[in-house]
Amino acid sequence: MLEWWDGFWAIYSTVIFGIGINAMLALSIYLTLSCGLLSLANAAFMGIGAYTASMISMQTALPFPLALLAGAIMPAIVALIIGIPTLRLSGVYLAMATLGFGEVVRVIVLNMEITGGPMGLNGIPQKTEWWHIVLLLAAILFILARMRRSKTGRAFEAIKEDEIAARLMGVNVGGYKLLAFVMGASIAGIAGGLNAHYTFTIGPGNYAFENAVDILTMAVFGGTSNLIGPLIGSSSLTLLPEFMHSLKDFRLAANGLILILVILYLPKGIWDPARIRNFRKKLTSSSSGKVS
Amino acid sequence: MLAQQLINALTLGSVYALFALGFTLVFGVLGVINLSHGAIFMLGSYMALLLVSSFQMSLWMAMLLSMLACGLLGVVVDFLVLRPLRQRNAPHLAPMIATIGVAIMITNISQGIFGAENKRFPFGTIPEESFSLGNLHLTAVQMAIVVIAFILMLVLLQVMRRTQIGRALRAIAESPKAAYLLGINVEGLFFLTSFAAAALGGAAGVLVGLSFNAISPFMGQPMLHKGIAVIILGGMGDIRGAMIGGLFLGFAEVMSVAYISSDFRDAVAFGLLFIILLVRPSGMFGRVLERKA
Numbered sequence: 001m002l003e004w005w006d007g008f009w010a011i012y013s014t015v016i017f018g019i020g021i022n023a024m025l026a027l028s029i030y031l032t033l034s035c036g037l038l039s040l041a042n043a044a045f046m047g048i049g050a051y052t053a054s055m056i057s058m059q060t061a062l063p064f065p066l067a068l069l070a071g072a073i074m075p076a077i078v079a080l081i082i083g084i085p086t087l088r089l090s091g092v093y094l095a096m097a098t099l100g101f102g103e104v105v106r107v108i109v110l111n112m113e114i115t116g117g118p119m120g121l122n123g124i125p126q127k128t129e130w131w132h133i134v135l136l137l138a139a140i141l142f143i144l145a146r147m148r149r150s151k152t153g154r155a156f157e158a159i160k161e162d163e164i165a166a167r168l169m170g171v172n173v174g175g176y177k178l179l180a181f182v183m184g185a186s187i188a189g190i191a192g193g194l195n196a197h198y199t200f201t202i203g204p205g206n207y208a209f210e211n212a213v214d215i216l217t218m219a220v221f222g223g224t225s226n227l228i229g230p231l232i233g234s235s236s237l238t239l240l241p242e243f244m245h246s247l248k249d250f251r252l253a254a255n256g257l258i259l260i261l262v263i264l265y266l267p268k269g270i271w272d273p274a275r276i277r278n279f280r281k282k283l284t285s286s287s288s289g290k291v292s
Numbered sequence: 293m294l295a296q297q298l299i300n301a302l303t304l305g306s307v308y309a310l311f312a313l314g315f316t317l318v319f320g321v322l323g324v325i326n327l328s329h330g331a332i333f334m335l336g337s338y339m340a341l342l343l344v345s346s347f348q349m350s351l352w353m354a355m356l357l358s359m360l361a362c363g364l365l366g367v368v369v370d371f372l373v374l375r376p377l378r379q380r381n382a383p384h385l386a387p388m389i390a391t392i393g394v395a396i397m398i399t400n401i402s403q404g405i406f407g408a409e410n411k412r413f414p415f416g417t418i419p420e421e422s423f424s425l426g427n428l429h430l431t432a433v434q435m436a437i438v439v440i441a442f443i444l445m446l447v448l449l450q451v452m453r454r455t456q457i458g459r460a461l462r463a464i465a466e467s468p469k470a471a472y473l474l475g476i477n478v479e480g481l482f483f484l485t486s487f488a489a490a491a492l493g494g495a496a497g498v499l500v501g502l503s504f505n506a507i508s509p510f511m512g513q514p515m516l517h518k519g520i521a522v523i524i525l526g527g528m529g530d531i532r533g534a535m536i537g538g539l540f541l542g543f544a545e546v547m548s549v550a551y552i553s554s555d556f557r558d559a560v561a562f563g564l565l566f567i568i569l570l571v572r573p574s575g576m577f578g579r580v581l582e583r584k585a
Contacts (some may be wrong), residue, residue, distance in 0.1 A: 038385050085570045091384050092325050092528075093569065096520050100565040103517060107559040209513065213392050220389060249404040256396030263390040264376055 013130070015242060019235045020133035021195045026218040026230035027140055028187035033224045034153075035180035036160035037087070040212040041098035042188045044105040045075040047207030049189025050196040051115055054124045057197065064127040064197065071193030072186045079185035080178070087177045090163070102212055109204040120203025121196075128198040136194070140187055144227055156180060188215075217259050223269020232271045295428055297550050298543075303434045303503065305542020306441035311496035311515055312522035312534040313445060314489030320465050320529030321485040322378075324387040328369055329493050330516030331398035334509060336362045336494025337501035338406055345414050355498045359491040366490025367483050369394055374486070375479075395512070403509040410506040418502055437499045444495060445535050448488070452531060461485065465529065514558070521565040 025046060032039045053071030056062055086097050109115045116122070147153045155176045158166040167173045196202045214237075222233020237255070244251050262269065311333060318326045339358035343349045349357070373394060377387050419432040452458040460481055463471040472478045500515070501507045522541050526533025541561055548560045 038388075089569060092388060093524075095325075095385070095388065096524055097566065097569045099517070099520065100562040100569070103562040104559055104566065107556060107562070111555045209517070213396070216389065216392075250400060252400035253397045253404070256393040256398075256400065259393030259396065260373055260390050263382075263386050263393065264373070267380075267382060267386060 015238065017128070017130070017133060017198055019238045020137055021191045022218055022234035022238050023137055023231050024140060024187055024191035025215045026222065026234040027144060027227070028184040028191065029215050029219045030224050030227070030230040031144065031184040031187065032180050033219060034160060035156040035177055036163065037177060037180060038091070038095045039098045039181065039184065040095055040209070040216070041101050042184060042215050043207045043209070043212035044102035045079060045185040045188040046192035046211070047105060047109065047204070048075040048078055048192070050192030050202050050207070051109065051121070052189070053193030054121050054196045054202060055114065057125050057127065058121065058123070068190060068193045072190045075185040075189035076182045079182045083178050083181045087174065087181060099209065099212070102209060106204050106208055115204070118204065120201060122201045124196050124200045124202065126197060126200050128194050133194055136190060141227060148227070152176065152179070217255065221258065221262050221269060223271040225268055225272060229269045229271040233269065297546055299428065299430055299434065301543040301546035302539070303437050303542070304546060305539035306438050307496055307500055307503070308518055308522050308541050309535045309538025310441040310444060310492060310499065312519045312526070312538050313448060313531065314492035315519045316523045316526070316529055316531060316534040317485055318489045319523065320531070321461050322374065322482055324374060324391070326391045326489070327388060327516060328391040328394035328398060329489070329519060330512030331395040332362050332365060332490045333493040333497040333515055334512035335365065335398060335402065336497025337507045337511065338402060339494070340498040340501060341411055341413060341507055344417050351417055355495065358498055359494045362494025362497070363487040363491035366486040370483060370486035399509055399512060406509060408509060410508045412505045412507065413501065418505065433502050437503055440495070440499065444492060448492070449531055457481070457484070518561050521561040524565050525568055
């Protein structure tokens with residue numbers, strides 16, 4: 001039994017780590033989407049977290065939890081600074097602005113000495129254990145689940161549905177948007193820090209537009225109407241390549257196709273409680289129809 | 293030296309403008325940020341390369357055909373992806389995300405087919421002549437780029453200003469519903485817009501392929517980012533804005549490389565984009581749009 005487990009772990013631990021980290025990323029973008037914001041900056045925030053945590057681990061003797069904490073706080077501070085002016089924008093303008101921000105971050109990282117420039121950072125101490133990821137993911141899930149049911153969660157929902165109506169109802173729209181943006185950045189930063197201390201090498205290319213799109217794809221694929229959607233989305237899209245070895249070079253094309261098909265046919269993602277309820281209702285009504 | 297930089301800036305700027313023109317046209321008429329525009333631009337380059345190297349076609353014929361092919365691809369994308377979303381009245385961001393999917397597919401499939409490495413036009417395709425005026429140098433390619441880009445821009449501008457189709461398109465840009473009620477064939481014009489935009493993107497692809505002579509499946513992405521910066525600079529959906537924004541970005545980039553540092557070349561575009569969005573989100577020429585999303 002134990003031997004079987006060791007073998008399994010040796011082969012699949014990377015995938016399992018990947019699922020955990022991607023789940024955090026999907027949750028980070030879920031948080032901003034749940035407030036009606038499409039931000040493409042989460043990959044950049046992940047990068048800021050990863051670089052912050054790694055540089056602390058490599059250059060100081062501070063313990064890993066502190067490095068990770070810094071990796072969560074730094075992106076939050078940056079998000080606070082850029083969020084105040086940026087979040088006045090809405091819809092596609094916000095998406096474009098956050099995309100622009102992501103590129104600016106990439107170019108800055110690429111040109112700084114301390115970040116290793118295009119070579120990135122190598123030899124980051126490998127400190128991430130599986131239970132770190134599980135623990136932090138559980139904590140994030142707990143906080144987000146509590147938030148959904150709180151006044152904050154309802155305010156997010158109201159802003160997402162109709163911003164103007166929410167403002168008229170006295171909801172502090174700007175404040176809540178900023179909260180969602182900063183928390184999302186922080187979660188992405190934690191994911192970045194964990195990932196960097198697992199893969200022990202990072203570079204500016206790891207946090208570019210493509211990665212922002214990957215994160216978005218996971219959230220949209222799973223569905224963002226609740227917390228289960230991003231989890232399903234991230235784990236299925238992380239596992240997908242394992243089942244698509246035969247596609248080889250065209251693996252990404254399959255990702256693109258999936259993204260299109262989901263937007264076209266399952267606009268609320270694969271985990272959409274309303275659709276599932278309707279489906280059940282249909283099932284029960286048709287079966288009861290047969291009985292009578 | 294400054295004059296030489298200005299020529300370089302003009303060349304780069306007209307390519308940016310040409311690329312952004314199709315991009316802004318789609319946003320103006322369809323109200324969609326079409327993120328597959330960069331991928332179609334890349335295909336335009338490959339298509340011309342293929343026609344020139346495998347079918348020994350003349351460069352201009354190849355350019356025309358690749359514009360046509362890109363235009364058709366644009367219509368296919370519109371028909372398969374954007375139209376269903378229009379019919380469902382999908383929220384603003386759905387088409388944007390879907391076109392990201394299209395871009396990923398096109399890029400990845402091209403990479404699978406053409407390989408990831410840089411390709412170049414066969415020796416002799418590109419006219420080598422250059423004109424010198426004092427110590428100013430202007431290559432034939434540079435001249436062709438500027439001339440072609442400006443002709444296409446002026447044609448589009450005139451079509452939008454003076455023809456029946458242009459009037460109809462402007463009506464749609466105001467309100468598709470009202471245009472429909474006035475008897476305008478809205479769906480047909482959406483297809484036409486997608487065709488024209490993708491053809492312009494393809495033309496930009498051929499010109500960039502010629503001027504840098506390095507064609508790769510990944511050339512669309514950076515161009516797309518520049519295109520986004522350009523249309524935000526100029527005002528989203530504004531054709532004149534795209535032209536001036538493109539020239540302005542080309543100018544800013546060349547000058548920053550020449551007089552500051554080449555390291556921050558890409559940061560120039562996004563720094564500009566960022567500042568414009570904060571100071572004047574509607575761009576230099578855009579009207580203040582009502583908040584849709």
